[in-house]
Amino acid sequence: MTTTSAPSPRPAPPAGRGTASAWLTTTDHKRIALLTLGTATFLFLVVGVLAMIIRAQLTLPSQHLVSNDMYHGLFTIHGSGMIYLVVTPIAIALGVYLVPLQVGAPAIAAPRLAMAGFWLYLGGALIIFSGFLTALGPALAGWYSYPPLSGSRYTPGAGQSLWIAGVFLAVLGLILQAATVLWTALLKRGPGVTMLRMPVFTWSTVATNLMVIGSFPSLLAAMGLLGWGRVFPQLFTENLWNIGYQHLFWFFAHPVVYVMFFPFVGVVAEVLSTFSGRRFFGYRATVVSLLVFAAFSMSVWGHHMFSTGQASNDYYSLTSILLLVPAGVEYFGFLATVIGGHLRFRVPMLFALAFVPQFLVGGLTGIMVATPVIDYQVTDSYFIVAHWHYTLAAGSLFGIFAAFYFWFPKATGLMLDERLGRWHFWLLVVGTNVAFLPMFWLGLQGMPRRLATYLPGDGFTTANIVSTVGTAVLALGVLVGVVNVVTAVRYRRRPAPDDPWEGFTLEWATSSPPPPLNFDDDHPLPPVRSFAPLLDEREHAGQEGADDPAEHGALR
Amino acid sequence: MTLPAHVVGLWATLNVALTLVLPVYDEWPFALVLHLLATGLVAAFGVAVLVAVRRRGLGPQLRLPYRSVAALATGALGLVVTLSVVWGWWLLLLAPYPLIVLLVTLRSERMPADVEPGPLRTPRPVPVDRPATNREIRAEALESAHARKRARRGEAT
Amino acid sequence: MSIRGIFDDIFLLELSIAGAVFVVITVLLVVFLVRRRAGAGRPASSRADNIVLEVSYAVALLGIAVFLVVVTAQANHRQQQMQAQFRGAPDVVRVDVTAFQWCWRFQHLDGPASTTGTCQEDPATRPTLVVPIGRPVELRMTSHDVVHALWIPDLALKSDVYPDHTNSLAVTFDHAGTWLGRCSEFCGTHHPTMDFYVRAVPEQEYQQYLASGSPA
Incomplete structure (x- = not known):
């Protein structure tokens, strides 16, 4: 049981923890998380x-750097890659890394299941990219791959089949990882960590x-x-099957948007409160709003189908617009938190701060596209492309980089360079807004999405x-980030x-990087009295000598 | 104690409430069924949480496998099965190998139930240095924790 | 009021609200970034909650949300009613639209006129739908193969076009002119050039077109 007094006979840890087979x-x-996050x-x-190739092709009218079908393959793999293989896995694997640590647990529940999740995800990614090696090229029906276009009649070739198999496998893996994280947060918390003492990030992973x-x-x-339809294209x-597919797909694909968002709400909350030097303001309201937000987001999928003429637009519009309430509470x-803070502008803080107004653009335009009479006009145009790039690139990606700079020292035991980090940040802010703001304009001008090229007379130039x-x-900003990581790891100066x-x-409270079971003799678990246990400790430090040890002796 | 199950349960209930508004808007019944099925999955997860809390209580994971070859085998199996859909059923001939590895390692990788993964220390403040909880207090705490656990299971204390 | 007019109204409304919210939040953020920077020497607040404030704020948000839901649902109903009215009008012009990979076919039900094209980069290969000014036009759209979408950006008119299903759009053209229409649902290799024109002409010219199959 939970005793440490008797040394127990346990198999010696495998020799050479650093070897590839140990990993x-x-x-x-x-x-497990680092493998997933690294991939x-x-x-x-x-x-x-x-995306660079896509942008190069679109820079000037009537360009044909790549053929139409190659262009279609590129945006399909760009879109589906970012969603299925990059942002969603990062959102979930961040929880795999952090949740056991944040709830003071030595391990994740069912670690082999989480590891199986990684292997399935890796296998899925390999299968999707292997489409580039097939005779007819990769999948090219877009990230939502509507039938009949994605059927074998209109998109022959193994690329599309591989894409379907790969997405299936990768997402199956992500479900396994997500379940283990959720099980850990709900049931495998360490001593003293009650549900309402879990940090905001952990709560965001629950939602x-x-x-x-x-x-x-x-x-x-x-x-x-x-x-099935590729075997029986009839x-x-x-x-029935075409519209049925759209329901099945969007029932997944709207919640996935929030799967790619919530963990970064958690990240931004942690980073903002840390660098503001105070507890996150409105912890309980935020927890409730995250859960309500998550529940509502299960019922909004039809707003992707406003223009199908086959959905109850008023219902989906109602639930979508109501989302502004929980979202507004989180923004509050x-x-x-910032308003009452003592702000230190370190690199993670910069990324988290930029997330706030930038994601707001994505959120506010989200209300517009949740309005049927606006959506009829802007759906499938560049307005939509701009909207979700503001949520995913200007929002989630900034959350990812905030998390990256924040927890990189913890995970590797190495600091990243602050100066390069600032360059990375400012280049990314400028690049993101200059890249995606004009797309709103393009959409209102009438540029449809997924356009391999356009004519000089279209006025899109x-x-x-x-x-x-x-x-x-x-891209330059991202490159600076890569240089930052490579130099930090290569020279190990900091x-x-x-x-x-x-x-x-x-x-x-534990070492950087943490020991195999997260907390050990040198880094014991501190007592947990709230969702910010180390701040409690610091605040109590000066005030008293020692409090009643029995309080901490209780295991639960 | 059962708060985790309540969180999942309430969340599923909120989903059902949202689902039940759908007929008001005369939506295609398929949407309703889809939403209810999904809620059913969440509810099933909630029941699993409830059962786990009742059976084993809350607390950190203490029994761990020491290796994860079974996970690798699962991944390989998944790869073979999905690729066989694309490239032909003959690929399934490869499936028995990872399957056998999976079945063998699934049990053999686990540590015996009474072996703990490693030291999980009792709480101690971090920045302020002070003596660790002493042996007596820890033993007392353990005893009371065990008593609670037994009481929960309905065993005699 | 036209369909485009409804779009413009609601878009402007939401744009102003969104703009105001964005400005308020950004200004608040920037002001307190400066005032609360570590160098300013204000200690961090230890307050972690203000339930009254949070609840009243959430209620205010709910008010805004309900307002938006009601206003936009009404706009949607106005739009649907307008289309229903057009469809029911005695002088409605009915056109069957068939989308296929990769062009459009327009078949008038009032006469033998029908038009299609090959939709290549050269605008001359795009079909032109000819309609009369002032009379409601109903487009009944279906697809021959995959999902397409008919979009006339300047008129804020869009609908997906499905195989084995007919969607309908109704609109009135109140002045002469030519509008560009596009396919806005990705449909395969030549999706980018799947464009067409709509040309509104006076009634007389339209009748000539119906009879002869080509615009005067």
Whole structure:
């Protein structure tokens, strides 16, 4: 049981923890997460390069750097790669890394299941990219791959089949990881960590992973249907199956948008409160709003189908617009935390601060596209492209980088360079906004999405040039980030202390990087009295000598 | 104690409430069924949480496998099965190998139930240095924790 | 009031609200970034909650949300009613629209006129739908193969076009002119050039077109 007094006979840890085979057969949640996060980060760069080719093609009218079908393959793999293989895995794997630490647990529940999740995800990613090696190229029916277009009649070739198989496998893996994180947060918390003492980030993963469990299986069904339809293409001559697929798909694909958002709300909350030197304001309101937000987001999927003429638009519009209430409550927490803070502008803080107004653009335009009479006009145009790039690139990506700079020292024991980090940040801010703001304009001008090229007379040229320039700046910013990581890891000049940022949550109480079971003799679990245990400790430090040890002796 | 199950349960209930508004808007019944099925999944998860809380209580994971070859085998199996859909059923001939590895390692990788993964220390303040909780207090706390656990299971104390 | 007019109204409304919210939040953020920077020497607040404030704020948000829901649902109903009215009008012009990979076919039900094209980069290969000014036009759209979408950006008119299903859009053209229409749902290799024109002409010219199959 939970005793430490009797040394127990346990198999010696496998010799050579650093070897490849130790990594690949690990049961340590931190390594499982780092494998997943590392794969996703690598794929982020790969899929980002595809976006560069897309932008190069669109810079000037009537360009044909790549053929139409190659262009379609590029945006399909860019979009589906970013969603299925980059941002969603990062959102979930961040929980795999942090949740056991934040709840003071030595391990994740069912680590082999989480590891199986990684392998399935990796397998899915390999299958999707193997489409580039097939005779007819990769999948090219877009990230939502509507039938009948994605059927074998209109998109022959193995690329599309591989894409369906790969998405199925990768998402199956993500479901497994999400379930283990949720199980850990709900049931496997360490001593003293009650539900209402879990940090905001951990709560955000609870909301996230509830959605994963509820909605992701629907995608498995959708991919199954597509796979079936590739064998029997006759299926998709019937409207029933075409519209049925759209329901199955969007039932997954709207919640996934929030799966790619909530964990970063959690990240931004942690980072803002840490660098404001105070508890996150409105903890309980934020927890409730995250859960309500997650529940509502399960019922808004039809707003992707306003223009189908086959959905009850008023219902989906109602639920979508109501989302502004929980979202507004979260924003209130962000702002109020900063307003009463003592602000230190370190790199993670910069990314978290930029997230606030930038995601707001995505959110406010989200209300517009949730309005049927506006959506009829702007759906499937560049307005939508701009909208979700503001949520995913200007929002989630900034959350990812905030998390990256914040927890990189914890995970590796190395500090990143502050100066390069600032360059990374400012280039990314400029690049992101210059790249994506003109797209709103393009959409209102009438540019449909997924356009391999356009004509000089369309009037889209100026905005596209601006957008491409922005993309180049954005790419430069990411490159600076890569240089930052490579130099930090290569030269190892700046070892990280256990708690470089004066953090509040339990992961900062242990070493950097944490020991295999998270807390050990040198880094014991501190007592937990609130969702910011280390801040409590600091505040109590000066006031008293020692409080009643029995209080901490209780195991639960 | 059962708060985790309540969180999942309430969340599922909120989903059902939202689902039940759908017929008012005369939506295609498929949407309703889809939403209810998903809620059913969440509810099933909630029941699993409830059962786990009742059976084993809350607390950190203490029994761990020491390796995860079974996970690798699961991944390989998944890869073979999905690729067989694309490239042909003959690929399934490869499936028995990872399957056998999976079945063998699934049990053999686990540690015996009475072996704990490692030291989980009792709480101690972090920045302020002070003596660790002493042996007596810890033993007392353990005893009371065990008593609670037994009481929950309905065993005699 | 036209369909475009409804879009413009609601878009402007939401744009102003969104703009105001964005400005308020950004200004608040920037002001307190400066006032609360570590160098300013104000200690961090230890307050972690203000339930009354939070609840009243949430209620205010709910008010805004309900307002938006009601206003936009009404606008949507106005739009639907307008279309229903057009469809029911005795002088409605009915056109069957068939989308296919990769162009459009327009078949008038009032006469033998029908038009299609090959939709390549050269605008001359795009079909032109000819309609009369002032009379409601109903487009009944279906697809021959995959999902397409008919979009006339300047008129804020869009609908997906499905195989095995007919969607309908109704609109009135109140002045002469030519509008560009596009396919806005990705439909395969030549999706980017799947454009067409709508040309509104006076009634007389339209009748000539119906009879002869080509605009005067």
